[in-house]
Amino acid sequence: MRAVLGAVAVSAVVIATVGSASGSAAPNGGASSMTPDHVGDFQLTDTTRIGHRLSYYQYAPAIVLMSHKVGSPLSIAAAGELAKLQAAYKDKGVLFYMIDSADTRDQAAAEVAAKKLEVPILVDDLQLVGEQMNIQREGEVFVLDPKANFQVAYRGPLDDRFSKAAPDTRAPAAKAYAASAIDAVLARQPVANPRVADKVGQTIAFPGRAHAADFEKISYSETVAPILQKKCVTCHQKGGIGPFQMNSYEVVKGFAPMMRETVMTKRMPPFFADPHVGKWSNDTSLTPDEAKTLIHWIEAGAPRGQGEDILKTHAGEAPEWPTQLGKPDVIVQLPSFNVPASGVIEYQHMVVDNPFKGDAWLRAVAFQPGARPVLHHITSGYSPDRSLPPADIPGSSVGSYVPGAGIQVYNEGTGAPVPAGGKLSFSMHYTTNGRPMTDVTKIGYYLLKTPPEIIRRAAVISNPIMAIPAGEARHKEVAYLEFPADALLYSVHPHAHYRGYAVELTQITPDGKETPLLSVPKYDFNWQLDYDLAEPLLVKKGTKLRVKWIYDNSVHNPANPDPKLNVTWGEQTWNEMMYFRVNYRWVDETSHHVRNDLQAKLMESRIIGFLDENADGKLQPSELKGPYAALRSRFAELDLNHDGGLDLKELAAAGMTHGAAKRLAETDVEQ
Ligand code: HEC
Numbered sequence: 001m002r003a004v005l006g007a008v009a010v011s012a013v014v015i016a017t018v019g020s021a022s023g024s025a026a027p028n029g030g031a032s033s034m035t036p037d038h039v040g041d042f043q044l045t046d047t048t049r050i051g052h053r054l055s056y057y058q059y060a061p062a063i064v065l066m067s068h069k070v071g072s073p074l075s076i077a078a079a080g081e082l083a084k085l086q087a088a089y090k091d092k093g094v095l096f097y098m099i100d101s102a103d104t105r106d107q108a109a110a111e112v113a114a115k116k117l118e119v120p121i122l123v124d125d126l127q128l129v130g131e132q133m134n135i136q137r138e139g140e141v142f143v144l145d146p147k148a149n150f151q152v153a154y155r156g157p158l159d160d161r162f163s164k165a166a167p168d169t170r171a172p173a174a175k176a177y178a179a180s181a182i183d184a185v186l187a188r189q190p191v192a193n194p195r196v197a198d199k200v201g202q203t204i205a206f207p208g209r210a211h212a213a214d215f216e217k218i219s220y221s222e223t224v225a226p227i228l229q230k231k232c233v234t235c236h237q238k239g240g241i242g243p244f245q246m247n248s249y250e251v252v253k254g255f256a257p258m259m260r261e262t263v264m265t266k267r268m269p270p271f272f273a274d275p276h277v278g279k280w281s282n283d284t285s286l287t288p289d290e291a292k293t294l295i296h297w298i299e300a301g302a303p304r305g306q307g308e309d310i311l312k313t314h315a316g317e318a319p320e321w322p323t324q325l326g327k328p329d330v331i332v333q334l335p336s337f338n339v340p341a342s343g344v345i346e347y348q349h350m351v352v353d354n355p356f357k358g359d360a361w362l363r364a365v366a367f368q369p370g371a372r373p374v375l376h377h378i379t380s381g382y383s384p385d386r387s388l389p390p391a392d393i394p395g396s397s398v399g400s401y402v403p404g405a406g407i408q409v410y411n412e413g414t415g416a417p418v419p420a421g422g423k424l425s426f427s428m429h430y431t432t433n434g435r436p437m438t439d440v441t442k443i444g445y446y447l448l449k450t451p452p453e454i455i456r457r458a459a460v461i462s463n464p465i466m467a468i469p470a471g472e473a474r475h476k477e478v479a480y481l482e483f484p485a486d487a488l489l490y491s492v493h494p495h496a497h498y499r500g501y502a503v504e505l506t507q508i509t510p511d512g513k514e515t516p517l518l519s520v521p522k523y524d525f526n527w528q529l530d531y532d533l534a535e536p537l538l539v540k541k542g543t544k545l546r547v548k549w550i551y552d553n554s555v556h557n558p559a560n561p562d563p564k565l566n567v568t569w570g571e572q573t574w575n576e577m578m579y580f581r582v583n584y585r586w587v588d589e590t591s592h593h594v595r596n597d598l599q600a601k602l603m604e605s606r607i608i609g610f611l612d613e614n615a616d617g618k619l620q621p622s623e624l625k626g627p628y629a630a631l632r633s634r635f636a637e638l639d640l641n642h643d644g645g646l647d648l649k650e651l652a653a654a655g656m657t658h659g660a661a662k663r664l665a666e667t668d669v670e671q
Pocket residue numbers: 011014228231232233234235236241242243255258259262268269270284286403404405526
């Protein structure tokens with residue numbers, strides 16, 4: 001991609017305080033009713049699969065969290081009253097969430113739909129947030145003060161009606177505990193009743209908490225170090241990209257609070273697919289058990305215990321060249337680049353002549369970064385020599401590098417085409433780390449000796465006429481491609497710039513059913529990952545692959561270069577992209593029987609796909625936007641078959657297809 005994304009390392013505000021239960025005991029005492037002084041940073045996903053990171057809401061004057069349990073009348077009543085508070089404090093910018101540590105996301109989503117709940121439910125499926133907050137029951141309200149490091153300004157029932165087991169919400173509350181606490185936080189005054197210990201509502205079971213005494217027995221040597229070895233050390237070792245080397249217990253112990261924070265906020269390991277959607281062969285994330293073990297061990301004080309320190313005895317160095325396939329057939333050396341000690345570096349674009357003799361087919365690509373600690377990622381593209389006749393099978397990406405990825409091996413029997421001639425281009429993202437370094441990256445290409453049976457294809461789902469209004473916090477853009485024949489999906493790659501907040505890929509099968517294939521609840525523009533499907537997915541003829549991007553163009557997005565800008569498509573840092581690459585094969589295509597016709601038909605479907613919000617395959621007047629808006633006034637005359645929507649044929653008759661297609665082609669720079 002030629003996108004110029006400046007490399008600002010805007011990491012979320014680090015909340016140093018580990019939520020500790022050492023704080024104020026509720027009046028009736030006992031360890032089980034301890035309330036933490038502060039709530040440490042976390043990220044949870046709501047029932048609509050949008051991620052919420054506490055530190056992202058640093059700007060809010062107050063945050064209200066309430067524990068919820070599906071199917072309980074008290075929770076439903078409390079949710080209704082919480083929604084009223086939410087409405088009352090909307091103008092003041094107070095944020096409201098429910099936390100459900102008792103149910104699955106599907107259960108919580110069903111309840112939101114059935115009871116029309118208005119306050120979002122954050123699903124605490126690992127129970128780590130509920131454990132940290134020491135949630136005991138449903139209906140417990142926490143009023144947090146973001147300006148005081150997320151201090152728990154109030155904990156207790158919503159109001160005195162909820163001090164009774166069967167709350168009667170017909171009468172107004174006599175003591176509006178939560179509302180008074182919010183008022184006090186907004187006025188920066190002490191809260192009159194910071195802890196109200198009335199115990200109502202059903203208890204929520206936290207099996208982990210029952211075993212808390214065992215956490216200090218978790219073995220560093222046998223349990224913790226092997227997890228770190230497997231999931232972190234590839235990057236956090238000598239020569240790796242991680243900012244510190246996990247090569248001894250002492251280092252791990254020193255970084256333990258920070259490690260806890262990165263795991264609780266799902267920043268590390270860097271893999272951002274929602275674990276409930278899809279299965280990925282390159283999934284590097286922690287399993288639920290691994291995450292719990294790590295957090296519990298850290299919370300128990302990260303004890304050393306007995307046994308060997310395998311991080312020390314097995315400490316190694318990131319290998320220069322992955323060895324699975326031996327020496328590459330062709331090695332390309334990119335021009336050198338001097339990375340300064342500090343500052344922001346715009347994307348660097350390096351272009352080299354196509355090094356392959358004649359038409360080539362890639363079977364694997366390995367990157368050998370010259371300055372691993374500062375090379376964040378590389379994307380690439382192929383541009384043909386325009387003086388030659390167009391190739392039968394067009395070229396696309398010639399590999400991408402992300403830290404820790406090692407070698408990219410394409411699916412068995414497939415290959416990526418690189419037609420003869422032309423150029424290979426590389427877009428390099430560098431981050432500075434305090435010391436100047438010179439990068440000379442080498443790329444090793446493994447070629448197929450004969451053309452493969454199967455052509456690995458690429459296409460981009462995008463909306464080139466995207467428009468994000470200035471200041472909008474959760475702006476949605478959708479676009480799809482409709483597959484004109486059966487295909488097998490291999491790999492997917494979302495891409496946006498600084499305002500990208502969340503992204504989802506769904507498939508809409510011809511029966512109209514929509515199912516998610518990839519969900520990234522909280523996008524991180526620093527990590528341009530490919531998500532490789534564990535098993536190729538059959539995309540049936542007539543299926544739409546639809547992408548939904550959510551953008552945060554508000555002043556509250558710490559990475560936003562300019563919240564006052566109405567943002568449109570562009571490659572510069574201040575522009576955006578609504579971009580999503582998919583890699584697949586046509587089931588009916590082999591290299592002896594090339595189906596460029598299918599590819600062309602697929603691409604044609606974009607002309608409808610980026611406007612057709614209700615995904616019915618044609619454009620109603622309200623869907624005619626941007627350059628298409630002009631068609632509205634002539635709609636009746638253009639709708640030749642009078643079905644209330646414009647299809648491809650009717651658009652072509654209106655003279656729209658060609659220009660749009662040309663415009664769209666420009667978004668295909670790098671696939
Ligand atoms: C794919 C490479 C990679 C893997 C795997 C990885 N890290 Fe990191 N880690 C990084 C990079 C790069 C950074 C620098 C910050 C960034 O770019 O997001 C980092 C930063 C960190 C930080 C510092 C955070 C900060 O705010 O400065 C901690 C702590 C951390 N990682 C812990 C872990 C743990 C624990 C694991 C395993 C469970 C892990 N990392 C796995 C690459 C990795």
